Amino acid sequence: MRKSAVLVALSTALVLGACNSRPLAPEFIQTTTTSTTLPSGDSPVTTTVTLPPPEIRVLVSVVEVTDGDTLKVLLDGATVEVRLLGINAPEFDECWGAESQRHLALLVENHDILLVEGGDGTGIDPFGRLLRYVYIETTGAPIYVNAAMVKTGNAVGLQDGSDVAPGFKSAEARAFQSGYGMWQTFACGDNEGVGGDRPVVRVSELAFDPEGPDETSLGDEYVTIINEGYDIVEISGWTLRDESTSNRFTFGPNIILDPGDQITVVTGCDGGPAGSTYWCSDQAVWSNGGDTLGNAVVWYTYTASTR
DSSP states (O other): OOOOOOEEEEEEEEGGOOOSSSSOOOOSOOSSSSSSSSSOOOOOOOOOOOOOOOGGGEEEEEEEEEEEEEEEEEEEEEEEEEETTTTTTTTTTTTHHHHHHHHHHHHHHOOOEEEEOOOSSOOOEEEEOEEEEEOOOSSSSOOHHHHHHTTTTSSSEEEESTTHHHHHHHHHHHHHHHHGGGGGGTTTTTOTOOOSSOOOOEEEEEEESSSOOOOOOGGGGGGEEEEEESSSSSSSTOEEETTSSSEEEEEEEEEETTTEEEEEEEESSSOSSSSOOEESSOOOOTTTTTTEESSSSSEEETTTOOO
């Protein structure tokens, strides 16, 4: 299947009922089911930012902030696009997309920035954008922009196999637990007063690595979500998407989960458990290498070792 990607489920205002308490974030590295603890011990997250050596960084000026993970900069007299490595922000037309773009713009406002290549030698993406880590040198502590976007809930960390991925994922877990940015209760609209509790919707099953080649296994790849709360939850308009946002599935109208009800979305046009809903994608959606599914209600992450 595809390389590691982050799956994100972003909802409309229907998912964002009022909330008295925030569920604990699951642990990043899990082997079976969602945990309720954050990473402990020798956590890869650090609050100290150190600038990379001068010889590997390039100082540029910002021309425009396109969205929460893309910039236009002036480099050697030309305007080029830069994609922030290791993270993914909501698209501008998605929930929290505009807010994420504004947060990045505020971070880099009135600053030149430092660009640093990743260590894997892949410096340009298929769209011709430079792939870079971004830093800001200030009179105080430097700012590691990629990490700052994740820590504030304005982007998710990617399981891309890089050295920084575990730290980004741990920061994402903490942002979820704290209700920052896209993880806050009313991120996609103020539905306060409609319900007194956050909908208790969980991932109950995820078949992300069925046997056989991708193109012949789409009917065996699926995700099931369940309403574990005491109230009905309408999921009409909720959207499942992967980290690239190129794969999106939006639930249709009048889809209501009573307490204990569940719904399964199969990647292909057939197969899966009885009564499934079909994405009818012509390619695999969930990654073998590890993905994350989440929003203000659901945050679920798995690694390649999860079976």
